[in-house]
Amino acid sequence: MTLFNIKNSIASLLTVLALCFVGCKKFTEKPYDNRIELKFTEHYQQILADAYPARHEMFTDILTDDYDFHTNLAQASIVGYFLPMYLWKDDYPDNNFTGPDLAYREFYAKIYRSNIVISGVMGSEKGSAELKAAVLGEALVLRAYCHFMLVNLFGQHYNPSTAASDLGVPVVTEVNEDNVKHYARNTVQEVYAQIEKDAAEGIAQLQKGGNSVSKNPYHFSLASANAFMSRVKLYKGEWAASIKFADAVIADKGRIVRDLATDLTLITQSGIQFFTAKYMDPTTHPNILLDYYSPSLSFLAPTGFTLCGFFPADNITPVFTSQDLRAKLLYPVGTVIDKRVMVTKYEVQPNNPNGSFRASYLSMEEVLLNRAEAVLRSGGTVQDALTDLEVLRKARYSPYTALNPAGLSTADLLTTVLLERRKEFINEGLRWFDVKRLGLKVDHSLSRGQAPETLQANDLRKVLQIPRKEREGNPNIQLNPR
Numbered sequence: 001m002t003l004f005n006i007k008n009s010i011a012s013l014l015t016v017l018a019l020c021f022v023g024c025k026k027f028t029e030k031p032y033d034n035r036i037e038l039k040f041t042e043h044y045q046q047i048l049a050d051a052y053p054a055r056h057e058m059f060t061d062i063l064t065d066d067y068d069f070h071t072n073l074a075q076a077s078i079v080g081y082f083l084p085m086y087l088w089k090d091d092y093p094d095n096n097f098t099g100p101d102l103a104y105r106e107f108y109a110k111i112y113r114s115n116i117v118i119s120g121v122m123g124s125e126k127g128s129a130e131l132k133a134a135v136l137g138e139a140l141v142l143r144a145y146c147h148f149m150l151v152n153l154f155g156q157h158y159n160p161s162t163a164a165s166d167l168g169v170p171v172v173t174e175v176n177e178d179n180v181k182h183y184a185r186n187t188v189q190e191v192y193a194q195i196e197k198d199a200a201e202g203i204a205q206l207q208k209g210g211n212s213v214s215k216n217p218y219h220f221s222l223a224s225a226n227a228f229m230s231r232v233k234l235y236k237g238e239w240a241a242s243i244k245f246a247d248a249v250i251a252d253k254g255r256i257v258r259d260l261a262t263d264l265t266l267i268t269q270s271g272i273q274f275f276t277a278k279y280m281d282p283t284t285h286p287n288i289l290l291d292y293y294s295p296s297l298s299f300l301a302p303t304g305f306t307l308c309g310f311f312p313a314d315n316i317t318p319v320f321t322s323q324d325l326r327a328k329l330l331y332p333v334g335t336v337i338d339k340r341v342m343v344t345k346y347e348v349q350p351n352n353p354n355g356s357f358r359a360s361y362l363s364m365e366e367v368l369l370n371r372a373e374a375v376l377r378s379g380g381t382v383q384d385a386l387t388d389l390e391v392l393r394k395a396r397y398s399p400y401t402a403l404n405p406a407g408l409s410t411a412d413l414l415t416t417v418l419l420e421r422r423k424e425f426i427n428e429g430l431r432w433f434d435v436k437r438l439g440l441k442v443d444h445s446l447s448r449g450q451a452p453e454t455l456q457a458n459d460l461r462k463v464l465q466i467p468r469k470e471r472e473g474n475p476n477i478q479l480n481p482r
Contacts, residue, residue: 041127060432074309134209140202239378276347
């Protein structure tokens with residue numbers, strides 16, 4: 001990876017200005033780039049507040065079997081940015097909305113901020129030992145999260161047989177002091193080792209932080225850190241560890257899920273726009289373990305506003321039966337001739353001049369589904385897995401009929417768990433990683449009746465290519481094989 005540190009060039013420019021105004025002592029005593037002088041613990045808290053990444057990985061929904069393309073409903077000025085991604089091309093036009101390039105840059109930018117906090121907060125002033133530990137722990141888990149997202153976008157899915165040689169992404173754990181620095185790619189195994197090291201140290205520091213750990217649902221807490229690690233261990237196939245971390249979340253929060261029936265009354269009472277504005281509100285939804293508050297909807301451009309012609313696929317909409325309350329999240333759009341639906345989970349917040357909106361990183365629904373899957377894959381009982389699954393199903397079906405464990409095999413229930421996972425997280429940016437880890441085949445076509453382009457189960461294109469701007473800035477970086 002190439003990191004451009006502009007502080008040296010800024011310093012040179014301001015040195016010249018300082019010489020021109022040598023008599024102005026106060027000017028020359030100020031930080032050269034007008035940033036906060038990082039001295040107090042609260043300064044590092046401020047840095048950390050801006051270290052949470054925009055969810056640019058959500059563009060991957062259009063790479064999956066959840067979305068089809070409909071050219072008659074596409075806005076020509078925008079769709080060209082995303083069609084190459086939909087067809088799994090390595091190159092695509094630059095855009096200011098979302099995509100692999102913006103995801104790559106965003107996650108590394110937030111790693112840079114996390115590294116600033118990690119390197120300096122314990123030596124800061126005017127902060128208790130507990131507060132410093134809380135801030136450090138949060139930064140460590142956040143760095144782990146960013147590396148995790150990067151390696152799952154631009155590296156192979158973790159395979160214990162090949163992880164030691166599979167190309168991962170550059171691991172960056174220090175604040176770059178060079179004007180330009182080229183980073184080589186680490187292996188998938190090395191990236192995961194750093195992720196788990198950071199997460200373990202981060203959780204330990206959060207435990208030391210006690211009451212100083214942020215209660216803000218937009219910051220990592222012990223519950224959300226354990227939820228994140230439940231996902232990490234699930235992706236690695238370490239089932240017992242995934243269960244252990246899920247159990248830690250459940251011990252903290254209980255088995256709570258969104259009360260969708262109550263949520264849906266907002267549609268009839270106040271309309272679909274108000275419903276979607278409240279859907280990701282963590283203050284009224286304790287199932288949301290970590291939320292993101294964004295000033296921009298740009299990374300939802302392909303899937304959130306139907307501008308680009310991408311809509312939930314014909315093979316996914318029928319699985320939302322009339323008894324499934326989630327069917328009401330599929331809002332009818334399109335034309336009389338070409339009727340489609342869009343997923344209504346995101347909306348600009350009411351009375352917000354900046355047009356901000358919310359999107360969750362982690363939820364209790366994911367924790368329960370992680371646990372149920374891990375139980376079944378590790379040889380656990382059907383009844384144990386149903387303990388988690390039925391909490392979700394009871395809140396998603398009306399009328400609700402409990403599954404009978406006597407008539408279920410482990411394989412059948414695992415199929416049900418994976419289907420519930422697909423339905424629960426539609427348009428939340430998780431499906432692509434399931435396509436990778438489950439070895440699924442995906443067919444995409446540009447129009448009905450046209451022969452599809454197929455992404456095979458072990459297709460090398462499931463590993464996104466290193467973005468063009470990174471390749472140009474770091475010409476020696478290894479590319480993913482094709």
